[in-house]
Amino acid sequence: MKSKTLPKYIFVTGGVSSSLGKGIISASLAKLLQSRGLNVTIQKFDPYINIDPGTLNPYEHGECYVTEDGTETDLDLGHYERFLNIRTSESNNTTTGQIYQTVINKERKGDFLGKTVQVIPHITNEIKRRIKLIEKVKSYDVIITELGGTVGDIESYPFIEAVRQFRWEVGMGNSVVIHLTLLPYLTAAGELKTKPTQHSVKKLMESGINADIIVCRTEHSLNEELRKKIALFCNVEIESVIESIDASTIYEVPVLMQNEKLDDVVLKKLNLNNIQLSKLDNWNAFVKKIKNPSNEVSIGLIGKYVELQDSYKSILESFVHAGAANDVKVNVIPIHSEQINTKSVNEIFKNLNGILVAPGFGERGVEGKIESIRIAREKNIPFLGICLGMQMAVIEFSRNILGLNKANSTEMDINCEHPVISMMESQKNIKEKGGTMRLGSWRCAIENNSLAHKIYSTNEISERHRHRYELNFDFINQLSEKGMIFSGKNPDTGLVEIIELPDHPWFFGVQFHPEYQSTVEEPHPVFVSFVKAALNNKSN
Numbered sequence: 001m002k003s004k005t006l007p008k009y010i011f012v013t014g015g016v017s018s019s020l021g022k023g024i025i026s027a028s029l030a031k032l033l034q035s036r037g038l039n040v041t042i043q044k045f046d047p048y049i050n051i052d053p054g055t056l057n058p059y060e061h062g063e064c065y066v067t068e069d070g071t072e073t074d075l076d077l078g079h080y081e082r083f084l085n086i087r088t089s090e091s092n093n094t095t096t097g098q099i100y101q102t103v104i105n106k107e108r109k110g111d112f113l114g115k116t117v118q119v120i121p122h123i124t125n126e127i128k129r130r131i132k133l134i135e136k137v138k139s140y141d142v143i144i145t146e147l148g149g150t151v152g153d154i155e156s157y158p159f160i161e162a163v164r165q166f167r168w169e170v171g172m173g174n175s176v177v178i179h180l181t182l183l184p185y186l187t188a189a190g191e192l193k194t195k196p197t198q199h200s201v202k203k204l205m206e207s208g209i210n211a212d213i214i215v216c217r218t219e220h221s222l223n224e225e226l227r228k229k230i231a232l233f234c235n236v237e238i239e240s241v242i243e244s245i246d247a248s249t250i251y252e253v254p255v256l257m258q259n260e261k262l263d264d265v266v267l268k269k270l271n272l273n274n275i276q277l278s279k280l281d282n283w284n285a286f287v288k289k290i291k292n293p294s295n296e297v298s299i300g301l302i303g304k305y306v307e308l309q310d311s312y313k314s315i316l317e318s319f320v321h322a323g324a325a326n327d328v329k330v331n332v333i334p335i336h337s338e339q340i341n342t343k344s345v346n347e348i349f350k351n352l353n354g355i356l357v358a359p360g361f362g363e364r365g366v367e368g369k370i371e372s373i374r375i376a377r378e379k380n381i382p383f384l385g386i387c388l389g390m391q392m393a394v395i396e397f398s399r400n401i402l403g404l405n406k407a408n409s410t411e412m413d414i415n416c417e418h419p420v421i422s423m424m425e426s427q428k429n430i431k432e433k434g435g436t437m438r439l440g441s442w443r444c445a446i447e448n449n450s451l452a453h454k455i456y457s458t459n460e461i462s463e464r465h466r467h468r469y470e471l472n473f474d475f476i477n478q479l480s481e482k483g484m485i486f487s488g489k490n491p492d493t494g495l496v497e498i499i500e501l502p503d504h505p506w507f508f509g510v511q512f513h514p515e516y517q518s519t520v521e522e523p524h525p526v527f528v529s530f531v532k533a534a535l536n537n538k539s540n
């Protein structure tokens with residue numbers, strides 16, 4: 001399907017409150033359009049001034065998601081990849097920081113020829129340029145742009161103004177604005193309230209944008225009368241009032257949006273006619289599996305940001321995919337690593353069928369992680385260590401099997417006696433923090449006759465990274481003499497990517513982040529195998 005008017009543009013804005021799930025709505029709509037044969041991508045514009053979320057504490061902004069090309073991005077890009085089974089890149093995430101940086105660099109070069117550099121037109125022009133930048137990567141039928149933040153925030157204004165201009169420039173019928181809003185339910189009145197939605201739609205209008213479609217997040221179903229009321233006061237047709245009721249899993253949202261005909265309304269407004277009907281058979285089968293598992297397992301997630309769900313988003317979603325592949329529900333039990341010590345560990349681990357030690361930075365809670373790994377190793381509990389989790393497994397083994405009591409990572413103790421984990425040579429002269437870790441996809445050669453080979457069924461893989469420290473080559477011989485094997489290595493540098501303990505039923509440490517590559521269509525083999533091992537552990 002090709003025509004001169006492509007691509008078409010969809011903008012998703014948010015009103016009333018943050019955390020309504022713009023990312024999920026955008027990804028669900030994209031899924032529906034993709035299933036109708038359209039070539040779709042999504043990008044996220046974030047109004048904060050950080051260049052990227054790489055320097056943000058997970059408590060601030062949830063997980064930092066890493067793309068194949070090594071960009072540290074917003075976690076919504078993870079949803080886009082998981083839903084659409086596509087790969088995103090640097091061009092899918094833009095921040096206010098990047099926009100100002102580009103404009104200021106141009107100003108320093110003298111590109112503005114003596115002009116006063118202003119929010120309008122210079123910042124808005126840069127935003128508009130970036131909306132289209134993604135078309136340089138590939139040609140698309142539809143580009144969805146999700147605007148972070150909430151309408152009315154001061155920092156969102158330049159984006160809203162840029163969208164207003166952009167819509168005018170691409171002409172009527174070539175763009176759609178979807179406003180995601182909240183209908184609060186007042187228990188005392190027994191009613192869903194529309195006033196906050198009316199106000200946020202008006203706020204958008206003040207900036208010259210009429211929302212074309214209102215998606216209403218709600219705990220209760222919308223009746224006809226309420227739909228009419230929202231349509232009347234928000235200036236849209238009644239079919240453009242879409243209910244987005246709370247779902248038991250985010251993966252049900254595309255199905256709910258299909259029931260509400262969101263895709264039909266969008267296509268009509270974009271003048272995209274005769275588009276084939278949606279085929280969501282595989283997706284529906286997946287949702288059915290998640291909702292009716294035959295069995296369940298419990299896996300402890302040991303980390304230091306466990307209070308916040310979003311901190312380990314990709315790991316949690318990988319377990320949903322791997323659970324469906326094994327026909328089990330994976331109960332992920334978040335455990336704060338600071339709570340774990342020699343006394344508490346046995347009680348805490350009593351009902352766990354597997355242990356995952358999470359990625360992380362800094363010293364806080366590492367001793368609890370090491371203790372968790374000791375128990376997993378000694379009690380034959382399936383263990384997956386990701387990045388820092390793998391490094392801690394090397395430290396645990398060095399201390400308790402090699403007898404190197406002072407083994408540590410130089411990240412935790414720069415002068416430690418046995419630095420089994422140390423900073424990579426390539427990192428030693430780097431002073432700046434932002435975007436300077438070993439990032440993105442790197443190749444990894446897999447040893448034959450290893451668990452890694454059994455999991456991946458191939459001799460070379462590519463996985464995504466985000467780290468500064470690595471297993472210290474000086475200790476490889478000692479570690480392997482005592483039975484640790486290094487089943488995955490970077491073929492060019494020899495950096496250790498995977499460790500295993502063959503005497504254990506399932507002990508696997510990875511320097512990379514498999515969670516970034518798991519999608520609904522392609523659950524990650526490491527997680528699939530780990531969940532299977534947890535299931536075996538449960539039945540033993």
Ligand code: GLN
Binds near residue numbers: 359360386388411470
């Ligand atoms: N802090 C460790 C490093 O930089 C691990 C990083 C991670 O877990 N993502 O190497």
